[in-house]
Amino acid sequence: MLFKRRWVALPGFLLVFLTGAIGTIRAVPVYEARTQLLVEKDARRVTTLNTALDGTEGIENDDFYPTQYNILQSRTLATRTLTALDGAKLAEKQPASSGGFAFSVSGLIGSVRSGASSMVSKAKPAPIADPEPHETTMQSHRIDGLLGSLKVEQVRMARLFNLRFRSTDPQYAAAAVNMLAQEYRNQSLDFRLASSREAAEYLGKQLIEQRTRVNESEMALQRFKERHNTVSVDDKQNIIVQRLGALSSNLTSAQIYRSEKEEAYNQILSLQKEGVSIDAVPSIRSNEAVIRAKADIANYKARDAEFAAQNLAPKMSERVSLANQIQAAELRLKEETEKAVSNVRNEYEMAKNKEAQLQKDLDKQKGEVIGVDSLTMQYAALVREAESNRKLYENLLERTKESGAAGEFRGSNVSIVDKAEVPRTPVLPQVKRDLMVAAFGGCLLAFALAFGFEYIDSRIKTPDEVKAYLNMPCLGMVPVVPIKNQHGETPLLNGEATAAFSEAIRAVRTAVLFASADEGARSIVVTSTGPHEGKTLVASSLAIALAQTGQRTIVLDADMRRPRMHEALGRSQEPGLSNLLVGDSVLTDAVRPTTIQNLWILPAGHIPPNPAELLGSKKYDELLAELKRRFDTVIIDAPPVMPVTDAALLAHTAGGVLFVIGAEMTPRQSAAAAIEQLSNANAKFLGAVLNRVHIERHAYYYSAYYHKAYGKYYQRSPQKA
Numbered sequence: 001m002l003f004k005r006r007w008v009a010l011p012g013f014l015l016v017f018l019t020g021a022i023g024t025i026r027a028v029p030v031y032e033a034r035t036q037l038l039v040e041k042d043a044r045r046v047t048t049l050n051t052a053l054d055g056t057e058g059i060e061n062d063d064f065y066p067t068q069y070n071i072l073q074s075r076t077l078a079t080r081t082l083t084a085l086d087g088a089k090l091a092e093k094q095p096a097s098s099g100g101f102a103f104s105v106s107g108l109i110g111s112v113r114s115g116a117s118s119m120v121s122k123a124k125p126a127p128i129a130d131p132e133p134h135e136t137t138m139q140s141h142r143i144d145g146l147l148g149s150l151k152v153e154q155v156r157m158a159r160l161f162n163l164r165f166r167s168t169d170p171q172y173a174a175a176a177v178n179m180l181a182q183e184y185r186n187q188s189l190d191f192r193l194a195s196s197r198e199a200a201e202y203l204g205k206q207l208i209e210q211r212t213r214v215n216e217s218e219m220a221l222q223r224f225k226e227r228h229n230t231v232s233v234d235d236k237q238n239i240i241v242q243r244l245g246a247l248s249s250n251l252t253s254a255q256i257y258r259s260e261k262e263e264a265y266n267q268i269l270s271l272q273k274e275g276v277s278i279d280a281v282p283s284i285r286s287n288e289a290v291i292r293a294k295a296d297i298a299n300y301k302a303r304d305a306e307f308a309a310q311n312l313a314p315k316m317s318e319r320v321s322l323a324n325q326i327q328a329a330e331l332r333l334k335e336e337t338e339k340a341v342s343n344v345r346n347e348y349e350m351a352k353n354k355e356a357q358l359q360k361d362l363d364k365q366k367g368e369v370i371g372v373d374s375l376t377m378q379y380a381a382l383v384r385e386a387e388s389n390r391k392l393y394e395n396l397l398e399r400t401k402e403s404g405a406a407g408e409f410r411g412s413n414v415s416i417v418d419k420a421e422v423p424r425t426p427v428l429p430q431v432k433r434d435l436m437v438a439a440f441g442g443c444l445l446a447f448a449l450a451f452g453f454e455y456i457d458s459r460i461k462t463p464d465e466v467k468a469y470l471n472m473p474c475l476g477m478v479p480v481v482p483i484k485n486q487h488g489e490t491p492l493l494n495g496e497a498t499a500a501f502s503e504a505i506r507a508v509r510t511a512v513l514f515a516s517a518d519e520g521a522r523s524i525v526v527t528s529t530g531p532h533e534g535k536t537l538v539a540s541s542l543a544i545a546l547a548q549t550g551q552r553t554i555v556l557d558a559d560m561r562r563p564r565m566h567e568a569l570g571r572s573q574e575p576g577l578s579n580l581l582v583g584d585s586v587l588t589d590a591v592r593p594t595t596i597q598n599l600w601i602l603p604a605g606h607i608p609p610n611p612a613e614l615l616g617s618k619k620y621d622e623l624l625a626e627l628k629r630r631f632d633t634v635i636i637d638a639p640p641v642m643p644v645t646d647a648a649l650l651a652h653t654a655g656g657v658l659f660v661i662g663a664e665m666t667p668r669q670s671a672a673a674a675i676e677q678l679s680n681a682n683a684k685f686l687g688a689v690l691n692r693v694h695i696e697r698h699a700y701y702y703s704a705y706y707h708k709a710y711g712k713y714y715q716r717s718p719q720k721a
Contacts, residue, residue, distance in 0.1 A: 001450055001451065001454055002446070002447070002450050005449065005450035005453055005454060008449045008450065008453055009446035009447070009449050009450040010446065012442065012445040012446050012448075012449045013442035013443060013445060013446040014442070015442070015445070016438060016441045016442035016445050017435075017438045017439055017441075017442040019438070020434060020435070020437065020438025020441065020442075021434070021435055021438055024429045024431055024434040024435065024438070025431070027428065027429040028095050028168050029095075029168065029426035029428070029429070030166050030167070030168055030426055030427060030428035030429075031166065031167060031168070031169070031170035031173050031423040031425075031426050031427065032164055032165065032166045032173065032423060032427040033164070033165050033167075033170070033173040033174040033176075033177045033178075033420035033421070033422070033423055034162060034163065034164050034165075034177065034418075034420055035162075035163050035177050035178055035181045035416065035418055035419055035420040036160055036161070036162055036163070036416075036417040036418040037160065037161045037163065037181055037184070037185075037414060037415070037416060037417065038159055038160055038414070038415040038416075038417050039065070039068050039159055039160075039161060039413065039414055040159065040413040040414075041064050041065075041159075041413075065154060065159075068161070069152060069154055069161070071184070071187075072150075072152045072161065072163070072180075072184060073147060073150065073152055075143055075147070076187075077180065077183060077184055077187060078143045078146045078147055078150075078180075079139075079143060080183040080186075080187060081146065081176065081179050081180040081183045082139075082142055082143065082146060084179050084182075084183055085175065085176065085179055088175075088179070090172065090175045090176075090179075091172070092167055092168075092169045092172040092176075093168075093169040093171075093172065094168070094169075095168050146176070149165055149166045149167060149176075150163065150164070150165050150177075150180070151163075151164040151165075151166075152164075160417065163177050163180060163181055163420075164177070165177035165180070165420075166427070166428075170422050170423045170424075171422050173420075173422075173423060174420045174421060174422045174423065177420045178419055178420050181416050181419075181420075182416070184414060185412055185414040185415075185416065188412060188413065188414045189412045189414075192412070192413075200400065203396060203399055203400040204400060206396055207393070207396045207397060207400055210389065210392055210393045210396055211393060213389045213393075214386070214389040214390055214393045217382070217385045217386040217389045218386050218390075220382055220385075220386075221382040221383060221385075221386050224378065224379060224382050243365055244362070244365045244366065247358060247361050247362045247365055248362060250358050251355065251358040251359060251362055254351065254354050254355040254358050255355055257351050257354075258348070258351035258352050258354070258355045261344070261347045261348040261351045262348050262351075262352070268341055268344060287336065287337075287340040289336035289339070289340070290333060290336045290337055290340055293329055293330075293332045293333035293336050294333060296325075296329040296332075297326055297329045297330060297333065300322050300325050300326040300329060301326060303322055304319055304322045304323070304326070307319045307322070458667045458668050458669060459664050459665060459666060459667055459668070460661050460663070460664075460666050460667075460668050460671060460690070461663055461664050462690075463477060463690055465668065466661065466688050466690060469668040469671070469672060470659075470661075470668070470671055470672060470675055470688060472659070472675070472685050472687055472688050473511075473515075473687040473688070474687065474688050474689070474690055475507075475508050475511035475512060475515065475658070475686065475687035475688065475689055476504055476505075476507045476508035476511055476689050476690070477504060477663075477689075477690045477693050478501065478504045478505065478508065478534070478537075478538060478541075478689060478690065478691045478692070478693065479498070479500050479501050479504060479692075479693050479694075479695045480663075480691075480692040480693060480694050480695075481497075481501060481537070481692075490537060490540040490541050490544065490568045490569065497541075500695065501541075505538075505541045505542060505544075505545045506545055508538070508542060508545070508689055509542060509545040509546055509549070511686075511687060512524065512542065512656075512658065512686055512687075515656070515686040515687055522628050522632070522633060522634060522655050523624060523627075523628060523633075523634040523636065523653075523654045523655040523656070524542075524633065524634070524635055524636065524654065524655065524656050524657070524658055524686065525558075525636045525638045525647065525650045525651050525654040525656070525657045525658070525683075526538055526539035526542070526635060526636065526637055526638060526657075526658045526660060527638040527639070527640065527641055527647040527650075527651070527657065527658075527659065527660065527678075528640050528641070528659065528660040528661065528662070528666075528674075529640060529641055529642055529661070529666050529670050529671045529673075529674040530640045530642055530643065530666065530670065531562070531640050531643070532662065532665070533640075533660050533661065533662035533665055533666060533691060533692070534660060534662060534691040534692050535637065535638075535640070535660040535691075536559075536564045536565055536568055536637055537568065537691070538658070538660050538689055538691055539555065539565070539635050539636075539637040539658075540555060540565060540568040540569055540637075542635060542658070543555045543599055543633075543635040544596050544599060546633050546635070547596050547597065547598040547599035548596070548598075550598060551598060551632040551633050552598050552600075552630075552631045552632045552633070553598060553599050553600070553631060553632065553633045553634075553635065554591065554599075554600040554601065554602060554627055554630075554631045554633075554634055554635070555569065555599070555600070555601045555602070555635045555637065556577065556602045556624075556627065556634055556635065556636045556637065557576065557577065557601070557602065557603050557604040557637050558577065558604070558615060558636050558637060558638050558639070558646065558650055559604060559637055559638060559639045559646070560577065560578050560604045560605070560607055560608055560611040560614070560615075560639075560646075561607065561611055561639055561644065561646075562639075563576075563603065563604030563607070565601065565603060565604070565637045566601065566603040566604070569594045569599075569601050570594070570595065571592055571594065571601050571603060572592075572603065573603050573604060573605065573606075574603070574605050574606055575589055575590045575605055575606075576590055576602060576603035576604045576605025576606070577590070577602055577603070577604050577605050577614075577623075578604060578605035578606050578607070578608045578611075578614060579605040579606060580602075580605070580619075580623060581614045581617060581619050581620060581623070582608070582614070584606075585605075587623075587626065590602055590603070590605065600631070602627070611639075611644075611646055612644065612645055612646055612649060615646055615649045615650060616649045620653075621653060624653060624654075636650055636654060638650045638651070640674075641674035641677055641678060642670060642673065642674055642677075647678065648677055648678060648680070648681040648683070649681070651678050651681050651683035652681040652682055652683065654683075654684075655684065656684050656685070656686040657678060657683045657684060657685050657686060658686050658687065658688075658689060659671075659674075659675065659678075659685065659687070659688040659689070660688070660689050660691050661688055661689065661690050661691065662691055662692050663690050663691065663692050663693040663694070664692075664694070665692065
C-alpha cells in the first residue's frame with residue numbers, strides 16, 4: 001500500500017522531514033543554566049509569636065513548599081533580580097539571527113514536555129501575573145521574558161528546588177539564575193527579619209499593657225485580704241464542709257434503714273389484707289416471744305395426742321387441762337404477734353422521723369455553705385487572675401527577649417547547594433534527536449496519507465474486495481496492456497501479448513468453463529459498470545482463448561452505440577447485428593471468420609437510433625437461438641450497465657454474465673448498483689474479472705495475488721497464445 005501510494009506518502013514525508021531539518025539547522029542555539037536550592041521549613045519559626053499566643057506553628061507543612069514554589073516565580077522576585085543584574089551591569093547579548101523566524105523540533109518538544117509536566121506536577125505553576133500598576137511597558141516585557149525563560153522544579157521527596165534558566169547568551173543564563181537564587185535567599189531573610197521586628201514591636205506594646213494588668217490584679221487581691229480575714233474564711237469553710245459531709249453520710253444511712261423498715265411493714269400489711277398468716281415475715285418469725293408461744297402450743301398438742309392414743313378414762317381430766325393450756329398459749333401467741341407488728345410499725349415511724357430530721361439539718365447546712373462559698377469564690381477568682389496575669393507577663397517578657405535576639409540573627413533557611421556554571425553546549429536545538437523526530441514524524445504523516453487515501457478510495461482494487469463488496473467470485477486478474485502494444489487489435493491477435501496477459505486470459509477461460517459446466521457456457525454476456533473498463537478486450541481475448549481449445553466460438557458485438565469488437569478482431573463493421581435485426585442482411589453475410597481458427601465474429605453493423613428496441617425484439621431471440629445451434633459458445637460484447645439498459649436486456653436471455661471491473665477505476669458503490677440492476681433482470685452471474693491491473697507498477701501491492709516469479713516462468717512459453 002505504501003508503494004502504491006508512494007507519490008502521496010513521499011512528499012508528505014519530505015515536507016515534514018525537510019521542514020524540521022531546516023528549522024533545526026537554522027535555529028538559534030539556546031543554553032540552559034541550573035542552580036539548586038535547599039529550603040528548610042522553619043522560615044518563620046524564629047519569631048515564635050504564634051507559639052507564644054496559641055502554641056501552634058505559623059506555617060503548615062502542607063502548603064509551605066507550594067508557597068515557596070510560587071514565590072520563586074513571583075514578579076516581585078523577578079523585579080529584584082533584574083534590578084540586581086542592572087546594578088552589576090549584566091545584560092543579555094542578542095544573537096544576530098534572533099530577530100528572524102527560528103523553529104526547531106527540540107523547542108517544540110520542550111514546550112510540549114513543559115506543558116505536560118506542569119499539568120501533572122503536584123505543585124502547579126501559577127500563571128504569569130498581570131503587570132503591576134507601577135511597572136512601565138518595558139519593565140513588564142523584561143519581567144515576562146525573565147519568568148518565561150525560568151523553570152522551577154521541586155525535587156520529589158526532598159527539600160530541594162532546581163532552578164533552570166534558558167537564554168541564547170550562556171553567560172547571561174548562568175548569571176541570571178545565580179542572581180535569582182541569591183535574591184530569593186535575600187528576600188526570604190528580609191521577610192524573616194521584618195517579621196521579627198514587627199513581632200518585637202507588638203510584644204513590647206503587649207508587655208506594657210500586661211504589666212499594668214498584673215499590678216491591678218495584685219492590688220485587688222490585697223484589698224480583698226484586708227477587707228476579709230482570709231484565714232477565718234478558710235477555717236470556717238473547712239468546718240462547714242466537714243459537717244455537711246457527716247450529715248450527708250448520716251442521711252444516706254437513715255434512708256437505707258427507713259427503706260428496710262418500710263418494706264417489712266408494707267409486707268405485713270399486704271399479708272393481713274389478703275388474710276394470710278404473717279409468720280413468714282422475717283421480723284415476726286425471729287421474735288423470741290412468738291417462738292416460745294409456738295413451742296408451748298406444740299408441746300401441749302403433743303401430750304394431748306399421747307393421751308388420746310391411750311384412750312383411758314382417768315386421763316380425760318388431764319386432756320381438759322391441756323386444752324385450756326393450749327387455748328391460753330394460742331392467745332399469748334396472738335398477743336405476742338400483735339406486739340411484734342406494733343414494734344415493726346414503731347421502728348418504721350422512728351426511722352422516717354429520723355430521716356426527715358436529718359434532711360432538714362442537711363438543707364440548713366447547705367445554706368451556710370453557700371454563704372461561705374461566695375466569699376471563697378471571690379477570693380479564688382482574684383488569686384487566679386493575679387497568677388494568670390503574672391504568668392502571661394513573664395512569658396511575654398521571655399518572648400520579647402528572644403525576638404530581640406532573633407532580630408539580630410542573620411541566618412537563613414535558604415541555602416544554595418549548587419551554583420550555576422556557564423553552560424558549554426546548547427540544550428536546543430538537539431540536531432540528532434530533531435532529525436530522528438522529524439524522520440519519525442514524516443513517516444507518521446506518510447503512513448497517515450497512504451492509509452488515509454486508501455481508506456477513502458472506494459475503487460475496487462483487489463480480488464478480495466470483489467468478493468467482499470460485490471458478493472461474487474473473482475475469476476481472474478488481467479494485467480494492463482502497455483500502450484505500445486495497443487494498436488486497435490487484441491494483443492492475442494497481433495502477437496504482442498505478454499506472457500502474463502496470455503496466462504491470465506487462460507485462467508479466466510478455465511474459470512468460465514468450470515463456473516458454468518451444467519449449461520456448457522453456450523452464451524456469455526461480457527459487460528461492465530461503465531465505459532473504458534476493457535470489456536471488449538476481455539471479451540475478444542476470452543473468445544480467442546476458447547477457440548484455441550477447439551470450440552466453435554462466435555463473438556457477437558451487441559454494443560451498437562460504440563462498437564469496437566470489429567477493430568479488436570480486424571474485421572469490418574458492416575453488415576452486422578443491426579442489419580440482421582432490421583432485415584437488411586442475412587446471417588451468412590453478417591457472420592465472418594477471423595484469422596483465428598474456430599473463431600467467428602458478428603459485428604455491430606450500422607449504428608441504429610434504437611438499439612434497446614432491437615435487442616429486446618423477438619428477432620434477437622431467434623438470432624441468438626440460431627447462433628447457439630451453429631456454435632459451441634457465443635460471447636456477447638454488451639454495452640456498460642449504468643449508462644444504458646442494453647446490458648440488462650442481453651443478460652436476461654443469456655446463459656451467464658461475466659462482469660468486468662477496471663482495477664482502480666470502478667467505485668464499489670457503482671459496481672454494486674450495476675450488479676443489482678442486472679440481478680433485477682434475472683441475470684446469472686458467472687463471476688467477475690479484475691481488468692487493467694498494474695501488476696508491475698504496484699508489484700508489492702499485488703504480491704499476495706501475483707508474484708514476479710510467475711511472470712518469469714511464463715516468459716518461457718511462446719508469446720502468442
